Amino acid sequence: MSDHNSNLIDRPKSGDEADLLGVNRYIKALSNFLSHASMPTTIAIQGEWGSGKTSVINSLLYELCDTAKAPDKNKVFHGIFLNMWEYSLLRTPEESIESIIRGLLKQVSLFIELHDRSNPAVDALKKISKSRLFKAALTGGKVATSLAGASAVNFAVDKIGEMLNGESEEEEFNPAEFREQVARSIDECLRLDREDGDQNKRGFMIFVDDLDRINPESAVQILEMLKNFFEVNCCIFVLAIDYNVVVKGLKAKLGNKDENDERAYRSFFDKIIQMPFTMPTERYKVGDYIGASLKKIGYCSEEDLHVKVIDKEGEENDRTYIQAVAEITANSTGSNPRSIKRLLNTLSLLQYMYEQDSADSENFNSSAKTYVEQVINYAFVCIQIAYPEVYRLLAKEPVYTRWDRDTADEFKINSFDTFYTSWCKSNDLEEDAPNEKLYQAIITAYCRQGSTWLQNRVSSIINILVMIEELCSLNKKDFDLIIPAIIDMSSVTAVNTEDDKKVKVTLTKGRQTLLDFWVKFQDTAFENEEFAQLFRRRKPPTDYWLNFFTGNGSCKISVSNSLQKGEVCIYVSISSREIFNLTLEHKDEILAQVGEPFQWVSFDDVSASGGKGKTAFIRIYVKKDLNNRDAWYEASQWIAATMVSLRKALSPYIDKK
Numbered sequence: 001m002s003d004h005n006s007n008l009i010d011r012p013k014s015g016d017e018a019d020l021l022g023v024n025r026y027i028k029a030l031s032n033f034l035s036h037a038s039m040p041t042t043i044a045i046q047g048e049w050g051s052g053k054t055s056v057i058n059s060l061l062y063e064l065c066d067t068a069k070a071p072d073k074n075k076v077f078h079g080i081f082l083n084m085w086e087y088s089l090l091r092t093p094e095e096s097i098e099s100i101i102r103g104l105l106k107q108v109s110l111f112i113e114l115h116d117r118s119n120p121a122v123d124a125l126k127k128i129s130k131s132r133l134f135k136a137a138l139t140g141g142k143v144a145t146s147l148a149g150a151s152a153v154n155f156a157v158d159k160i161g162e163m164l165n166g167e168s169e170e171e172e173f174n175p176a177e178f179r180e181q182v183a184r185s186i187d188e189c190l191r192l193d194r195e196d197g198d199q200n201k202r203g204f205m206i207f208v209d210d211l212d213r214i215n216p217e218s219a220v221q222i223l224e225m226l227k228n229f230f231e232v233n234c235c236i237f238v239l240a241i242d243y244n245v246v247v248k249g250l251k252a253k254l255g256n257k258d259e260n261d262e263r264a265y266r267s268f269f270d271k272i273i274q275m276p277f278t279m280p281t282e283r284y285k286v287g288d289y290i291g292a293s294l295k296k297i298g299y300c301s302e303e304d305l306h307v308k309v310i311d312k313e314g315e316e317n318d319r320t321y322i323q324a325v326a327e328i329t330a331n332s333t334g335s336n337p338r339s340i341k342r343l344l345n346t347l348s349l350l351q352y353m354y355e356q357d358s359a360d361s362e363n364f365n366s367s368a369k370t371y372v373e374q375v376i377n378y379a380f381v382c383i384q385i386a387y388p389e390v391y392r393l394l395a396k397e398p399v400y401t402r403w404d405r406d407t408a409d410e411f412k413i414n415s416f417d418t419f420y421t422s423w424c425k426s427n428d429l430e431e432d433a434p435n436e437k438l439y440q441a442i443i444t445a446y447c448r449q450g451s452t453w454l455q456n457r458v459s460s461i462i463n464i465l466v467m468i469e470e471l472c473s474l475n476k477k478d479f480d481l482i483i484p485a486i487i488d489m490s491s492v493t494a495v496n497t498e499d500d501k502k503v504k505v506t507l508t509k510g511r512q513t514l515l516d517f518w519v520k521f522q523d524t525a526f527e528n529e530e531f532a533q534l535f536r537r538r539k540p541p542t543d544y545w546l547n548f549f550t551g552n553g554s555c556k557i558s559v560s561n562s563l564q565k566g567e568v569c570i571y572v573s574i575s576s577r578e579i580f581n582l583t584l585e586h587k588d589e590i591l592a593q594v595g596e597p598f599q600w601v602s603f604d605d606v607s608a609s610g611g612k613g614k615t616a617f618i619r620i621y622v623k624k625d626l627n628n629r630d631a632w633y634e635a636s637q638w639i640a641a642t643m644v645s646l647r648k649a650l651s652p653y654i655d656k657k
Helices: 024-035 053-064 084-088 093-113 120-130 133-138 175-195 216-230 243-254 261-272 286-296 321-330 337-360 371-386 388-396 405-410 416-426 438-448 452-456 458-474 479-493 509-525 529-534 577-585 587-594 603-608 629-654
Strands: 041-046 077-083 203-209 235-240 275-278 308-310 545-552 555-562 567-574 599-601 616-623
Touching: 024 053, 041 053, 053 077, 053 203, 053 235, 077 084, 077 093, 084 093, 084 203, 084 216, 093 120, 093 175, 093 203, 093 216, 120 175, 175 203, 175 216, 203 216, 216 235, 216 243, 216 261, 243 261, 286 321, 286 337, 308 321, 308 371, 308 458, 321 371, 321 458, 337 371, 337 479, 371 388, 371 458, 371 479, 388 438, 405 416, 405 438, 405 545, 416 438, 438 452, 438 458, 452 458, 458 479, 509 555, 509 629, 529 629, 545 629, 555 629, 567 577, 567 629, 577 587, 577 599, 577 616, 577 629, 587 629, 603 616, 616 629
Parallel strands: 041 235, 041 275, 077 203, 203 235
Antiparallel strands: 545 555, 555 567, 567 616, 599 616
């Protein structure tokens, strides 16, 4: 990767840069439209943050306009670019509007000065700019605009002490006078252009960017100002602002009284904006953009992009590397270029970490990830960025194909049993049968507790997780090993909330002993190949019990270690009466296969002893003093072997036929 850039810079595309998203045809059409548009006119470029609005402005500026610093007689407009974010920094809303007006007038005067620095129009613009009009008219919100039907052009502003002609006599000033002076200055500039042999110039194109980055109420004030002060012949305004920002600003300004407000908001927007242009994000060629970017950061080569990573019956179901990546992106970050850049920068950092691990460990060749592992890694980074809440669940329990009802409890999903019953019916599944799609129900239930946006993205999240499953199964990858390793590495780039930050606490001696035992137990147990095939590693707890999933949501096998009593218990928790009764009928067969004296505790027995009676047990207690650490290895071997025998004996009754 040393021959490549490690990151992608979040900056707009310049006008002459290659079009990787496939939007040039839209920009060309917009450019042709504007070059023949009647004036004055105003268009709005609409789209969410990071969707490429500034890139469109840069392209239009490049195609249609010259600048005061780079005059060009072949261009049809003089271009003026105003960045609202820059003008609003460290300024009040009134100061921002004043600064914008001064900036715009200065830009117009610079074009005139290219021909004649002593032209009276330059002096007139400077006189306007230096007058107290702005502070008098704008400070304290004194500009009053009517949205109810009266002409906004004819509103009156407060009296000011210095008029445009420089006289000190006070008189009422109307924006029409201001607008007329601006119009005369623009006409004079175009006259001078023609005298100088520039017959192509039609007028000024004024680009106002980042209106959606400032306070929405301030954005509305700026729109009012542009409409009332600068709507003159030979001017086209191109505004980067979304309709929703206008609505927020009008609600703050006018309040939200009744359902008719929406009509008033739309009327305001339509009065100022003659034509909206919505960023065509749904038609972006995301695959081409991501492919070029992945190569740029050195994540893969051109050849890698065309390797088939999903090969199923029927070519329509196959996926190449880049097709899989594009599909995962569509289901997560979407087509927003800024989100994709952040995603790829995260991916690049993780690749450097993999390489560092490879350099530090002779036994860990992390840089040699297969194509499939690269795509899986990409998928989890997408989930991390687009759905951080879901990523945190995966970080807790990475092997999501083994999630069960206990997992739902661990994730604090409200009323999951009720939801799961309904979910199974709608998906034509048996509630008590082992369900390999249980994680989909858990994801769905979890998202239903979240924001409306998260609720609407459930199918997209599940699509990604299903693809990860397919990538592993079709390419014979060990899901239980690969997924935890990839998530573990990607977790360093996760953005956590304060609630997610763990505070390290000092454990009591007993709790520390339990934690150490469960670490030792699992290290020993997973040396047993049959155990490793039947169970998955769990996070070592500081409690006296540890649960293992069987693949059947109604049945789990657990181990408890009572240090005070000096005994170990292996027990099966069964919530299905049908399954419990079935095992009871075959008790002798099960005991013969296990070779240990397990006891059956029925639902009624549990109720009689003061329990809720919702779970029955098959269990055995064995005296083992595990305060003695020297006894841990032998005890762990016995527990692991017994759990394997028990799980195999229960298989005919709990595994899906």
